[in-house]
Amino acid sequence: MLAVYIALMVCTMTPVIALQAGADASVLVWLVFALVIVKALLLVDHFMEMRKAPAGWRFAAQAWAPVVVTGLAVFHWLS
Numbered sequence: 001m002l003a004v005y006i007a008l009m010v011c012t013m014t015p016v017i018a019l020q021a022g023a024d025a026s027v028l029v030w031l032v033f034a035l036v037i038v039k040a041l042l043l044v045d046h047f048m049e050m051r052k053a054p055a056g057w058r059f060a061a062q063a064w065a066p067v068v069v070t071g072l073a074v075f076h077w078l079s
Contacts (some may be wrong), residue, residue: 004042011035011042033069040064 015032023031040062053061 007042008039011039029073033066033073036069037066040066 012035014035015028018028018031
């Protein structure tokens with residue numbers, strides 16, 4: 001469980017560190033996209049106790065993150 005907490009903290013602080021290191025916006029967008037997916041997987045598996053759930057239930061619970069982020073990226077790209 002400690003490893004999950006540490007992974008969540010690293011996912012949260014990585015974009016801030018990258019921004020302070022001088023990363024441009026395109027790098028930050030993809031970094032945040034990847035980290036949102038990782039955080040969704042960790043939160044669903046470890047905190048919603050879905051480790052023993054059927055694969056379909058786990059996929060449905062985790063699918064919101066990439067769908068929302070992709071939708072926002074498409075909306076931003078079109079406007």
